Amino acid sequence: MFSHLTMPVRVAWEDLQERLFFLPPFPDELDPLALFSMLLVVGLLVGEWLRATLGWPKVIGYVLAGTLFGPSVLGWISIEALAQIRPIADAALGILMLEIGRRLDLRWLRDNHELLRATLGEITLSFATIFLFAWAVVGLIPAWAAAAAAVTMASAPAVVLLTVEESGAQGQVTERIILHTALSAAASFVVFAVVVGVVHAEYSEHWANAVVHPLWVVVGGLIIAWLMARIALLVAALLPKRSLAQVFILAATALLAVGTARMLAVPVFLTLFLMGVILSCTDRQKTLSYTHLPEGHWLLAIILFVVVGASLPWPDFTWLIGLQAIGLLGVRALAKIAALAWAGGGLTGAKRVLVGIGIQPLSATAVFMAYEIAGLYPEIGRSSLSLPLFAAAIMELVGPALCRLALVRAGETVDTEKSTGGVA
């Protein structure tokens, strides 16, 4: 589409080139920086417009912008451009996963056993119901049904974190949404590693792939995460706590972890999440505990969700898959709400349900995880994983709104200050 629009300019440019020898060849592709800034502006405008006019979370706007301008609809963001911008999306997801990992405080589970029961219930029930639905109702073979469950069982750390930040939410419902999101993400990564092995066992000609690849993913992620966390803590210990220099160290080691994981084909989301958890568990001197990420991570988040929106496979959409995806989301929602209503860890029944609603988002991690698994055997993987990808596509738009609804109804957002208390 762009080539038609730019044709007269190209002709004029090439005419000029004959006389002005310093002119470079007519650029066929956008410079990555130019693309970055364009995506940023477009995502930002759509997000802010939706927030201002409809009160929707900005994340929905970013995803819609990506969908609209991506290969599926207008095609202004090409598949090549998506590949170009992917490192920035990886960095954004990695930094958000690092943050959710840093917020995981396992001592809370020690002090409140009911929470442990709730989280185990939520993880088990989510996986089991999605697996059964994908296998028995949709008719996927067990390996792909397990893959679908691994991809969709967890909440979306990036969406939850950004929605909480955007709405200035604070309180017990917020804290529990973050906790359960982090724990379900951890569980889904374990299942993801197992599923990688199962898929290899199903399709690979060499059995070693089924054993070594999951180990490569988990052990590789752990080693990179541990190494980067140690470097971050060692260097940060030389600097004043909460200083700008510490912020740079945290961001730099996170980006180093992203780069290393990309080089070694270890999932970025898993590595950075592990790095966050290791930082949270091993930072006894609280060297980096008080150091917050710079506000700039919002800029990266915009790119992330524009890329996610553009990556959604809308051309493959059929009404049957759409219905199946809605069914999957239905059983998933019931599993999560039922598990949390069953064990609340001290919250009232209404607030337990709100926690269950707040952890409904399904987003970037799921999409990236689905593409990781689908990429193993592209000829069959893509079609077999269209169910979880469509479920993620629907929840890209609905999930942030549900999370925000839960926070608002709990009375924990800044906007709800006037309405006293929310759900009691």
Place this chain on the structure above:
Amino acid sequence: MNPAIAVFSHSEPLTLGVELELQLLSPRDFDLTRGATDLLGSIDYDGHCGAIKLEITESMIEVSTLPQRQVDGIAADLLGLRQVLVRDCARNHIVVCGGGTHPFHHWPDRRICPGERFDEMSHRYGYLAKQFTVFGQHIHVGCTSGDEAIWLTQALGPYVPIFIALSASSPYVDGVDTLFQSARLNAVSAFPLSGQCPELRDWAGFIEHFSFLQSCGIARSIKDLYWDIRPKPEFGTVEIRVCDTPLTVERAAALAALAQSLVHHLLRTRPRLDAQGHLQVARYNKFQACRYGFDAQISDPVGRRQIPLRTLARELLILLAEDARVLGCWPWLELLDAALITGVSDADWLRGRQARHGNLNDVVCAAARRFSSTASEAVAGRSR
């Protein structure tokens, strides 16, 4: 006239009650967090040590002991309430802490608790309601009559600076060292009816004064009077309201011991009061105590001179020794004397931690550990 104010409830003389306003913190960065309503809803507690209640914002929780004859009973209640709070806060991923101010919280982030009274306060006082996220200790001493309560309200006035200095634990506000030992009281002074009780003859005089305030539309209930010391007719007590919440419950019990011994002494000796003279120097003396703590210079309106607060406080403890022994609370006064001798107040302790750590998050972390620590329980157990 509100009938609850017109009638002064009967209360056993010299019985004690203590209220402590406490901070609710996030264990992640030790900033204040919101969670009082949910915390209160989840607490598994039968009230055997007293009550746990909401305060104006969601980042505060108030505990109040049962009425006790002896300070040991107050200490036991406070230790019991602390145990319940520490346990239930941990179940809700919250940390509880003492101290008169949170050193670095951002007051616009505070949230008013649900409830008619809090709504009304928020509507009436605007941003002051959120800025009132400061933490104090109130000490109630039982009085036999309204007349006695009014007399004590004025007789205790000259000792306000000593209570302020001994409890001072709020040197930091908005992340800045205020150079005050107790900056909390500056937040209280913004309220229109804060300060000293005017000169009053007796209970009838108080009723007359309060009726005047009511008819002018200035005060609706006794809660509108933010006086440093005020009568509390529904409890039948006189209430000392100038103390910061100390960093430990043991210090809170020791301050209650000081109040009980002092009231015992005043009622025993019935000194002649110079309310007019005291009122002329009260604000200056209060400022001195808030600003300089133990190093304050207190104006004596009778002798027309200045006396170091530390000297006054130590002389007072010697004077009260006999009363304290009669009441069985002398060991608690020894704790206060030790603080005066070493010259280290809770505010100084916090500044020491800041000098060591170089950041206020670690200071609050250390203060929270100190509040929850059971190491000093032996002190309380010994005298129980």
